[in-house]
Amino acid sequence: MTILAIALAVLGAVFFSAGALLQHGVVTGLPGRPRIGELVRAPRWLGGLALLGSGAGVHAVALAQPFAIAATARTEVDS
Numbered sequence: 001m002t003i004l005a006i007a008l009a010v011l012g013a014v015f016f017s018a019g020a021l022l023q024h025g026v027v028t029g030l031p032g033r034p035r036i037g038e039l040v041r042a043p044r045w046l047g048g049l050a051l052l053g054s055g056a057g058v059h060a061v062a063l064a065q066p067f068a069i070a071a072t073a074r075t076e077v078d079s
Helices: 002-029 036-040 043-078
Strands: none
Touching (some): 036 043
């Protein structure tokens, strides 16, 4: 289970990195200082946002893995 938690944490980090890279590419490609309305209409920026949200979700699951292991161990001890 620890390997699963580590793999999920790495996957979450990859999602964060890819999402930030997508959003950065959109922001630097727009002239001047982009407004949020321009960014929300850019599909690549929204894709980056989705990757950032997915990365947060995957990190939450990775963080929950040790608690799931502890709960399973406690249930086995109590039996």
